[in-house]
């Protein structure tokens with residue numbers, strides 16, 4: 001009997017990218033496969049399907065690919081959090097560090113209304129620095145985060161514990 005592949009089987013590892021010593025978990029191979037991509041999107045939104053979600057917020061860049069599909073499926077709007085200097089309107093910003101660097105992310109200051117319910121989406125949770133920056137931006141606008149969904153968690157880097165310590169519901173598809 002044919003064995004169906006699990007989500008993790010579609011993800012490849014690139015050694016020493018973007019720096020020596022980093023094992024980069026590359027989800028482009030998951031996205032490129034029709035069954036893998038559909039499974040990932042369906043499993044990400046599954047815990048939230050019956051809840052009132054006003055907007056899906058995606059973190060640049062792979063959070064846009066997943067977040068757009070999740071928003072379409074849930075029938076919500078989609079809002080991007082982008083790296084500094086990319087959004088055209090008035091923004092709020094937040095600095096952060098991640099596994100292999102530091103950066104600043106931004107959110108349009110009118111993209112979320114106070115009290116709106118939000119699902120935050122990204123491909124991967126490592127240190128949690130990127131997601132924490134996103135959470136801070138959403139909460140500064142008064143958004144109420146219902147959950148944070150990721151395809152991959154790297155548990156050794158502590159991101160999940162970090163977000164849970166902030167009171168977040170964290171949903172991951174594989175480690």
Ligand code: PRP
Nearest residue numbers: 060061062098099125126127128129130
């Ligand atoms: C990766 C990944 C997450 C982040 C996770 O993005 O897609 O957004 O790192 O790391 P952390 O939990 O340690 O913060 P990256 O910064 O490489 O940006 P990109 O998607 O724009 O390439």
Ligand code: ADE
Nearest residue numbers: 023024025026099124126
């Ligand atoms: N973001 C932070 N660490 C990562 C890793 N090891 N693989 C892919 N994306 C990442």
